Amino acid sequence: EARAEHWSETFGAFLHDGVTPLRSRDLPIHRALRGEVTDGVEMFLRNAALPQGAYLRCTGRPLVDESGERQGGVVVFSDVTELRLAEDRLIQQVHLLDLAHDAIIVRDLEGRIQFWNRGAELLYGWSKHESMHVVAHDLLRARYPQSLDSLHAELFRTGYWEGELSHARRDGERLAIEGRWAVRRDARGNPAAILEINRDVSARKQAERELAHAKEAAEAANRAKSEFVANMSHEIRTPLNGVVGMTELLLGTELTTEQQQYLEMLKSSADSLLAIINEVLDFSKIEAGKLQI
Numbered sequence: 001e002a003r004a005e006h007w008s009e010t011f012g013a014f015l016h017d018g019v020t021p022l023r024s025r026d027l028p029i030h031r032a033l034r035g036e037v038t039d040g041v042e043m044f045l046r047n048a049a050l051p052q053g054a055y056l057r058c059t060g061r062p063l064v065d066e067s068g069e070r071q072g073g074v075v076v077f078s079d080v081t082e083l084r085l086a087e088d089r090l091i092q093q094v095h096l097l098d099l100a101h102d103a104i105i106v107r108d109l110e111g112r113i114q115f116w117n118r119g120a121e122l123l124y125g126w127s128k129h130e131s132m133h134v135v136a137h138d139l140l141r142a143r144y145p146q147s148l149d150s151l152h153a154e155l156f157r158t159g160y161w162e163g164e165l166s167h168a169r170r171d172g173e174r175l176a177i178e179g180r181w182a183v184r185r186d187a188r189g190n191p192a193a194i195l196e197i198n199r200d201v202s203a204r205k206q207a208e209r210e211l212a213h214a215k216e217a218a219e220a221a222n223r224a225k226s227e228f229v230a231n232m233s234h235e236i237r238t239p240l241n242g243v244v245g246m247t248e249l250l251l252g253t254e255l256t257t258e259q260q261q262y263l264e265m266l267k268s269s270a271d272s273l274l275a276i277i278n279e280v281l282d283f284s285k286i287e288a289g290k291l292q293i
Contacts, residue, residue, distance in 0.1 A: 012047035016055065016084075032060035032073025042080070055084040105196040106184075111135040114193060123200055125170030136196075141168040156191055159183045167198070176205040230281055237277045244270045 007013070008024040015022050024030060028038045038060040046053035060075040097104050098118040106115035116131045124131075124140065131139060137148065143166040144151055155161040161181045168174050178199045186192040247267040255263065 012045055012050070014044040014046065016042040016044060018044040018046070018053060018055075028058040028060035028075045029073055032062050032075055033070070035062045035070055037061055038075075042084075053081075054079055055081045103196075103198040103200075105136060105198065107136045107194050107196070109191060109193070111137055113139070120198075123169070123175070123198070124167065142166065155181055155183060155194070164201070175200050176202045237274065237281065240270060240274050240277065244274060 006024060007027055007030065008022050011027075013022040013024075013027060014020060022043055028041050028043075031038050038058060041058045041060070043056050043058060044053055045056055057078045057080045058075055059078075060073060062070050063072040063074055065071050097115075100117060100119050103120035103123045104115070104117040105113060105120055107113050112133050113131050113136050114133075116126075116128045120131070121127055126139065136142070142148075145163055145165060151161060159182060161179075163179060165177050165179050166174055167177050178201045180197045182195045183191050184193045184195055244267060247263055247270060251260070251263050251267065
């Protein structure tokens with residue numbers, strides 16, 4: 001009932017962005033009446049009957065009689081709202097994946113890269129455009145803890161794999177990577193793609209190696225100290241045993257009372273010192289792992 005030039009306002013027609021009004025002359029029915037053919041034109045409709053709006057995909061054809069004269073037009077509308085909303089959700093999810101610091105990669109079953117997020121660009125040095133459809137393990141010169149075939153066999157059997165591997169950056173620097181992989185399956189349950197979430201743990205692995213080296217050095221220094229103390233205690237005890245022995249021999253001879261007192265004080269002091277040395281020697285043997293019980 002509305003005039004053709006006002007159809008867009010009457011029906012509440014917008015471009016696919018849902019904001020920009022669609023000119024009446026660009027409506028598929030208008031174009032069909034002008035003799036134009038339209039295929040897959042997408043538009044957004046929002047009016048009193050559709051307050052929430054709907055996305056429509058349109059195919060239009062002019063109607064002509066046997067003589068080829070235009071008699072009207074016909075347009076077929078398909079409601080693609082759910083599909084469009086699903087696409088929007090997917091785009092939002094992709095944007096979220098780009099915010100992740102980890103490298104997130106999706107590859108097909110032949111290993112060709114299908115998705116490469118911003119984290120992967122920053123970690124490896126290749127842009128999304130450069131990496132798309134390239135075989136991932138060739139691009140990254142990957143080294144795995146087991147053969148790739150056996151790793152994939154485990155992945156497809158359990159649906160998940162987690163472990164450490166090695167990748168190379170664009171500049172050649174090798175990275176220690178902590179990888180978590182999962183299988184995406186199609187509607188029939190068959191493997192369709194592989195999702196990788198890779199994290200650079202090179203700094204952590206380097207810190208672990210340095211800590212292990214420092215621990216080994218400290219243990220070696222402690223063993224050297226214990227061996228030194230044990231050897232020194234032994235070297236001191238040997239002559240001290242001679243002093244104690246000779247003092248006992250002197251005590252068995254004829255002595256004055258004063259000499260007897262002096263020698264007994266000497267023997268008492270030597271025995272005390274020998275006991276201390278024996279204790280130090282036993283302790284150092286425990287540290288050096290040489291004490292026999």
